[in-house]
Each structure stands twice: as C-alpha cells, then as structure tokens.
Amino acid sequence: MDTEWLVNLSPAPGGRMNVICLPYAGGGVAAFHGWPARLPAELDLWVVRPPGRESRLLQPPIRDLHTMVAELTPDVVPLTRRPYAVFGHSMGALLAYELVRALVGRGLPPPAWLVVSGHAAPHVAVPGELHKLPEHQLIQRLREYGATPQDLLASPELLRLFLPTIRADLAVAETYRHRPGPKLTCPVAAYRGRDDPEVTHDQCAAWAEVTTGRCVVKDFPGGHFFLEDGRDDMLGHLSALLTGAPVPQGPHNPSQTAAPHTHRP
Numbered sequence: 001m002d003t004e005w006l007v008n009l010s011p012a013p014g015g016r017m018n019v020i021c022l023p024y025a026g027g028g029v030a031a032f033h034g035w036p037a038r039l040p041a042e043l044d045l046w047v048v049r050p051p052g053r054e055s056r057l058l059q060p061p062i063r064d065l066h067t068m069v070a071e072l073t074p075d076v077v078p079l080t081r082r083p084y085a086v087f088g089h090s091m092g093a094l095l096a097y098e099l100v101r102a103l104v105g106r107g108l109p110p111p112a113w114l115v116v117s118g119h120a121a122p123h124v125a126v127p128g129e130l131h132k133l134p135e136h137q138l139i140q141r142l143r144e145y146g147a148t149p150q151d152l153l154a155s156p157e158l159l160r161l162f163l164p165t166i167r168a169d170l171a172v173a174e175t176y177r178h179r180p181g182p183k184l185t186c187p188v189a190a191y192r193g194r195d196d197p198e199v200t201h202d203q204c205a206a207w208a209e210v211t212t213g214r215c216v217v218k219d220f221p222g223g224h225f226f227l228e229d230g231r232d233d234m235l236g237h238l239s240a241l242l243t244g245a246p247v248p249q250g251p252h253n254p255s256q257t258a259a260p261h262t263h264r265p
Contacts, residue, residue, distance in 0.1 A: 053165055073106075189241055
C-alpha cells in the first residue's frame with residue numbers, strides 16, 4: 001500500500017524483493033516511471049516521494065538530509081520484512097546510504113544490496129554551492145545538467161513554483177557531512193557515468209570503504225544523468241545484480257588495504 005512517502009510502481013506487487021528508490025535533486029516518482037517494464041516481475045519497485053513535489057507539491061521541502069531520513073525511515077521499516085534493496089542517484093545516493101544506516105541502527109536486517117549512483121562516497125564528497133546561486137545562475141546550471149524537463153525550464157511560472165524544491169534538494173546534498181560510525185556489512189554497487197564531470201572513478205570506488213562486504217564499481221556511457229541515456233544498460237546490470245544472475249564482480253572489499261582518500265573541505 002502506498003504511503004505519503006512511498007509509491008509502488010509495480011504493475012503486480014507481490015514480488016520476491018522490495019527495491020526502494022530515492023530520487024536525485026528535483027526528482028520524484030516520475031523519474032522512475034519507465035523502470036517497471038524493464039525490471040523482472042520478482043522485483044517490487046517502491047519510489048520515495050519527498051515533500052515539495054508531485055502530490056506533495058504544497059508541502060514545504062526539507063533542506064537537511066538527516067531530517068529527511070528520520071521522517072522517511074518509519075514508512076520504509078515494513079518493507080524490510082522481506083528481502084530488499086536500496087537504490088539512489090545523486091542526492092538519492094546519500095539518502096540511500098543514510099537510510100540503510102538508520103534501518104540497521106534500529107536492529108533491522110541490512111539490504112541485499114545498496115546501489116549508489118552518480119555520487120562520490122560520502123566521506124570523500126566535495127561540498128557544493130549550487131543551492132546558494134542566484135536564481136538566473138541556478139537555472140542556467142539546471143539547463144546544463146539536462147535532467148530538468150524543458151517545458152518546466154521554458155515556463156517562468158512553473159519554474160518559480162518548483163525552484164524552491166530544487167534549491168532545497170540541492171541543500172540536502174550539499175550541506176551533508178559524513179558522520180563516522182560502524183561500517184555497513186551489505187554489498188554495495190557504485191554506478192557512475194563515464195563522462196560525469198561531478199564524480200571521478202576514484203570517488204565512486206571509495207564507496208568500498210563504507211562496508212565490510214563486497215563492492216562492485218561500474219561505469220556506464222554518459223554523463224551525470226546516464227540514467228536517461230544509458231537506462232537500459234544500467235537496469236540490465238541492476239536486474240542481474242538483484243536477481244542473482246551473472247554480473248561483473250568487483251573484488252572483495254579492499255578497504256583494509258586501500259590507500260586512504262583525502263577528505264575535502
């Protein structure tokens with residue numbers, strides 16, 4: 001059953017595994033509408049719908065990641081009663097990581113997989129300033145990123161309505177600071193676009209350091225929003241990962257022997 005925070009997109013819910021998806025800044029349920037047709041029926045797709053968008057458009061957006069996770073977690077708890085995985089892209093990658101930490105901190109089972117996409121590992125991420133830009137500069141950056149619908153960018157009225165949510169989401173990601181704590185034990189898959197100027201391969205590979213489990217690192221053709229251009233390839237890899245079909249495997253977590261990454265201010 002859908003909740004305020006969660007929407008099930010599977011045409012016939014009742015699969016073997018729940019897959020909880022967290023959107024990028026400014027995104028919502030609509031960002032995942034094309035996924036169910038490309039995923040195996042055994043995967044139930046649940047999408048997180050934060051306030052400030054879609055049916056929650058008139059609710060004030062949240063500007064702090066830990067606040068968002070705290071409000072979201074109770075709705076996710078029932079989904080952990082059967083095998084589950086958590087996926088997040090860009091801002092959603094940080095949310096996915098902290099959501100898993102919150103669930104495990106409650107004594108709940110860890111996910112079968114944590115899949116993080118389009119974001120540096122939390123302890124090496126570089127703080128950003130997009131949420132502080134003047135309106136015209138922020139709109140220009142949104143055009144450059146290419147994930148904001150053109151009809152939205154072309155409508156000053158719609159843009160004025162939705163821009164506070166985008167700015168709040170950017171603040172969620174850009175003001176986040178990693179808090180040390182126990183490592184996860186679940187396997188992690190870290191995805192990135194090969195031409196993404198925001199996330200280097202090394203920053204992506206550093207996700208191996210947040211878990212004692214295996215870490216699979218995969219580059220896909222495209223930039224920061226490779227989810228659009230390379231969606232079929234990415235969903236094919238994700239489907240194989242979650243259903244146990246053969247996929248390219250990374251080595252067992254190398255964090256005990258890997259060279260330390262430099263923390264950025």
